[in-house]
Amino acid sequence: MINSTPKNDWEWEITAKTKWGMDFKELWYYRHLASSLVRKDFLLNYQQTILGPIWLLLQPLLTLLTYILVFNKLIGVSTGALPPVLFYLSGIVIWNFFHDTFIGTSFIFRENAQIFNKVYFPRLIIPFSQLGTQMFRFAIQFAMLAAMMAYYVIFKDYTLPFNYLTFTLPFVILLVGLTGLAMGLIFSVITAKYRDMVHLVSFGVRLLMFFTPVLYPVDYVPEKVRWIVQFNPLTSFFELFRLALLGEGTTTAWSLGYSVGLSLLLLGCSLLFFNKQGDKLIDVV
């Protein structure tokens, strides 16, 4: 360069304020970091274990067994027209996806304080890679669900629905993951600031499960109190998931619109919140 750079023409600038908004170009630059972190999570979870990735399948299977014993046989909760095995397993698999994404992102600042204090990279890379890890795990568990469905089709004469709703599946799954991510992002900031909120996270998510149609169909909830369950944006996603996959589920365009709108709004706000707070939190953690 021959001319010296004019005073106001700099590539980057660091000031006290954090700009709202995100730097997508920078996120893209660090995409390999995200994929490498997903790989790391996977290697770490299954290196030096006896059963390895089988744990991924064992956990939902054992949960399924418990649910069938307790809720179906003992208490006698109806699963509608669906075989209990498929009903519960589909609920467990999609709930696991939401739960693990949420919990996995909730403690990001606490767990990565050491790295965040030593090197700069867009902090959002960590939650995004977390979502990637959980999607991968979901894919494996979903494959098990598909195998179970195939078993029912072949040996039990069970007919699967296949219509235009089937194509909504990927979107429903993505929306569930993004809702988990959005809530996790918000709580990652809160748990970094307030240590006592850690308890709320693990306890709250357990309660949330009972307000989500994992163990029961929405139809089973008395009309009077159904609004409580429907207030939860996950409800219509779960119902649509079952409807598209197994042909049983109740949801309306209205409640679906509400869920999609709310979770996308939540996602937008949480991304901005995380970005804005992230810089300040380093002084605190």
Added chain:
Amino acid sequence: MGDVIIQVEELSKAFQLGTIGTGSLSQDINRWWATSVLKKEDPFYSPHSAGKTGSSKNHKTFWALQDLTFDIKQGEVWGIIGNNGAGKSTLLKIISRIVKPTKGVVRGNGKISSLLEVGTGFNQELSGRENIFLSGYILGMTKREIKAKFDEIVDFSGIEKFLDTPVKRYSSGMYVRLAFAVAAHLEPDILIIDEVLAVGDAEFQKKCLGKVKDVSQSEGRTILFVSHSMQAVSNLCDHALWLQKGRLMETGPASTVINNYIKGIRKFQLHHTWDNMVEAPGNEIIRFKSVRLIPQFNDLDSPLDIRVPLTVKFQFWNLGGEQNLSVGLHLFSYGGDCIFDIPSPSVPCQKGLVEGECTIPGNFLNDGSYYMSLIVVKDTSVNLFYYEECLSFEIDDYRGDIKWFGKWMGAVRPTFPFHIGQKELVTQA
């Protein structure tokens, strides 16, 4: 040397001591309710002292950096020097975008990579190969860069054989070598280094410094380098920046700044005494009452030179009840190299005042400037309090009838028995 690549303008950074949050949500809501809604005083920082001392006293604000303004041009190698707590690391963290400034602006061009520790992003469980990629990505390398440099990195670290072994099985030396090798192959426009070179064995340190020097000279990269070692700074850097208590003291050619820095901190402290326990340095277990350096002169007019024995006397309050205490004395040269570390015997102490003394014999230390730190240790293993840089002093040269006036080498100049004599005579044929 070309354009300004980093411009720092009126940069300040304040840390709120304990007032950012109380750490618990219920207390924070309580506090917000009291201060913002009811407009009352903060219930968690109650001003017990006089009501009008102002918020600055109750909300302890610590200014780590104050009003720094300077420019760095492309291709320059800058050393950042200053005492502990001068704000060197904070400055690096702000430029690295890890910490936000409180006021002011840093502007710049080009890609920055910072090495604030060795092995950032390394995972103990993963193999060397995986870690090269992971750490490379975290430090901001692209996939193509890492792949292109992979062999070079492995070569530089010398761990080919263990590439697929988890790094937790590495020796610490191997670990450091691999970590540095990744960092050394970064290709940023601006490289920020914080004393990472202080690890590893001497040979490896030499290799690292050599690499940094190569990078700066041949590739025209801008480097910011923090170090306690004046030798390293004067070796590597052409410019230096001297910080003291968060303020910019001087910028300029490295040799000038280093000289002034050494002169500036030569306000020698031969004794400290505190009568008030609250102000004395220490913590809830140990508080120092006094530290003194007493030269054992033969007559009072003689200078403090290398022949004079020095006695260090200190007293401290043991507030921790009955415990076994010992004290370690660490002597450092001004370059920051430790000359020696001597522990006292461990003795049982009751609550109350404890005193001790240690004498450094004459004809032992070389001439030069030194500082000293004291560490109080419980049961010869638990560090109770480290009183850093409690004394500093200078020892003058004395050569007797030696007619050579160059700088005497070495950290110490002991007089060991040394004998030479005529063995036999060459007889004239």
